[in-house]
Amino acid sequence: MPESDLASRQTTAAFCHRALAPEQISGRYLLVQQPQLIARDIYKSFRMGARRIEVLRGISMDIAHNETVFLSGASGAGKTTLLYTLAGLERPESGTVKFEGRELYSGSSSWEARLRNEKMGFVFQGYFLLPELTALENVLLPAMIGRRTTKGEAEESLAAVRLADRMHHLPAELSGGEQQRVAIARALTNNPDIIF
Numbered sequence: 610m611p612e613s614d615l616a617s618r619q620t621t622a623a624f625c626h627r628a629l630a631p632e633q634i635s636g637r638y639l640l641v642q643q644p645q646l647i648a649r650d651i652y653k654s655f656r657m658g659a660r661r662i663e664v665l666r667g668i669s670m671d672i673a674h675n676e677t678v679f680l681s682g683a684s685g686a687g688k689t690t691l692l693y694t695l696a697g698l699e700r701p702e703s704g705t706v707k708f709e710g711r712e713l714y715s716g717s718s719s720w721e722a723r724l725r726n727e728k729m730g731f732v733f734q735g736y737f738l739l740p741e742l743t744a745l746e747n748v749l750l751p752a753m754i755g756r757r758t759t760k761g762e763a764e765e766s767l768a769a770v771r772l773a774d775r776m777h778h779l780p781a782e783l784s785g786g787e788q789q790r791v792a793i794a795r796a797l798t799n800n801p802d803i804i805f
């Protein structure tokens with residue numbers, strides 16, 4: 610990300626000194642909200658036999674709270690690999706990812722799984738719906754693992770992606786776009802802090 614972008618984001622920071630008595634103020638205090646996600650120097654490659662495919666070569670980026678970020682690049686450029694890495698699903702070979710002040714890939718895998726379950730939503734490129742579960746059951750699945758989503762909330766999410774009349778269909782009985790919308794409903798349910 611160009612330095613100028615970072616600089617312009619920080620212009621949203623507020624000067625805040627009203628809570629202090631005038632004699633306590635020796636300067637001005639700049640409060641800058643930490644980015645929600647901070648990635649630094651991410652490297653990731655895949656080994657295919659003797660060949661090594663270098664996909665991510667020193668990626669650094671910050672994502673602010675409520676910011677929408679678009680990744681564009683040629684097919685095979687590494688977009689999905691980067692998303693997986695930022696979401697704690699694909700450990701980088703080197704570099705760090707910090708989400709809401711906490712370092713991913715440094716704690717236990719069960720802690721990371723709980724973090725993903727409670728705070729992150731994913732819309733996978735390949736949908737990853739379970740074929741033996743209906744659309745509604747797929748949306749409710751994260752709730753079974755730990756989220757507190759109710760059936761009503763899951764139905765609301767499906768209605769929001771215009772699938773109210775397809776809730777009891779299996780993935781094989783849905784079009785590709787409808788399956789993708791079920792995946793979106795699953796990601797939206799329970800209001801995650803971040804959606805990938």
Ligand SMILES: Nc1ncnc2c1ncn2[C@@H]1O[C@H](COP(=O)(O)OP(=O)(O)OP(=O)(O)O)[C@@H](O)[C@H]1O
Nearest residue numbers: 655656657662664683684685686687688689690691
């Ligand atoms: N598990 C893996 N093992 C080996 N190579 C992999 C693996 N995952 C991805 N790759 C390779 O890494 C490169 C980047 O893949 P990635 O899926 O991140 O691309 P992408 O930018 O998301 O592409 P698309 O736009 O087609 O979805 C590709 O060349 C791919 O073949």
Ligand SMILES: [Mg+2]
Nearest residue numbers: 688689690734
């Ligand atoms: Mg991809």
